[in-house]
Amino acid sequence: MLTTDTALDAVFAPRRVALVGASDRPGTAGCLVWENLAGFSGEVLPVTPSATAVGGRLAVPTLRDVDGEVDLAVVVVPASAVPGVIADASAKGVPAAVVISGGFTEAGPEGARLQQEMLAASGGVRIIGPNCFGVQNCDLGLNASLAPGLPTGGGGISLVTQSGSYGMAVYTLGRDERARFAKVCATGNKADVGDSELLRYLGSDPATRTLCFLSESLPDGRAFVEVARQVTPHKPVIVLRTGRSSAGARAAFSHTAALAGHQRLARAALEQSGVTVVGSGLEMLDATRALDSQPLPAGPRVGIVSNSGGTGVELTDLLADEGLTVPELSSSLAEELRAVLPPLASARNPVDITTVWSRFTELYPAMVDRLARSGEVDVVIPVLLQRSADEAVAGALADLVAALRADGVAVPVYVCWVADRTNRAGADLLQDAGVPCFDWPQRTARAVGHAVRCAAVRTGVPRSFPEPRRLGPLPPVPDGVVDVEVAPMPWR
Structure with missing residues (x-):
């Protein structure tokens, strides 16, 4: 049998793809996948006994009839025909097949028999599926799937x-x-x-x-x-x-x-x-x-910039639920921020710039910049809502984040976006620049919590996984559906 790397290279980076079940007939899986493969940078070969040509390309009846090597077979024929196709792939020396066809184990005893027959015929062919929508490699334009577009x-x-x-x-x-x-x-x-x-x-x-x-x-x-x-x-x-x-x-x-x-x-x-x-x-x-x-957070300390005190408080609570902190800023940093902020603004954390609409484009990037460079927080979250959630503020923040990265400042910036869909162009601008936006505080807090915890495991993953203490044999697993809380299954 081929190594996994060799077989999966054939799945994700093939040079020649054979579509078994290719068709010109609209509404068929063979037609849909054929059209989806049109953007592939390699060669696509139609295989079908039902036509002499597909999409203007000469077709052959079986994989055995293909001239030259095939890296990947994509299979969209009825389940009953799949074992024969896999046998042909094995005889041809095809490294891998993606079986999109359904009607196997998920369909009952007859389908389970066909799935076993398919595996028995596989020889050295590695199989993705069956009963799947396919595979995609966005960098190669490979859409060997039922999905409409990459x-x-x-x-x-x-x-x-x-x-x-x-x-x-x-x-x-x-x-x-x-x-x-x-x-x-x-x-x-x-x-x-x-x-x-x-x-x-x-x-x-x-x-x-x-x-x-x-x-x-x-x-x-x-x-x-x-x-x-x-x-x-x-x-x-x-x-x-x-x-x-x-x-x-x-x-x-x-x-x-x-x-x-x-x-x-x-x-x-x-x-x-x-x-x-x-x-x-x-x-x-x-x-x-x-x-x-964004860069991985170096720790759990979060700095928040908002023009709404209430939203900043809600986000602070939700971040605490994730085990993160919104620390009090040092007196020196608070004084630095206060020198730039309007009189009624708060230089505490969250930083509340108030509703000075005319200065949003200036104040948001200025506050994010000072927090990110301060060494006092590991993450900065600007909250954009109402009039701050526009393209001008978004563009200024995108430019600021690019400047931080150019200066080697690796503090991630995530935007909490609280605005209606008519303002979505601002969020799109930020995300196109690599600054993720999350709708509302709850989604923002969960995403940032996961990012902080994931960063922590880079230095905290256990190097060994202890064997569980065996207390005796597990009860036999019954046929059919298993109650997940009553009859646990061991790792296999």
């Missing part, structure tokens, strides 16, 4: 998602909020390539700076934890595990035939390995944006 590229976020539609929804929101992606991979049923192999590969991928995993199950949980211990000292790893409740476990089982393990055990093991565990897709995306586009 997320914004040129960034360092790589997303591995077991849920196809939800995964697309998460990165669609990310695209709206200017998150920049490197790679996206949907794992579906995880019949072959699992999360731990993807974590190891992406953990050493130069284009990936921040890794996100949206998982309904971690069947290779122990291996994932061991690999995470090696990756998290160098790159943030964020995990959202769905199916935490008994009802969620039932839903996960019907979706991808995934069995959820004991959630408290899983969370503790992941956190000990340095993984950031989140509770929702929105929280995962916010934490990712905080970690990917």
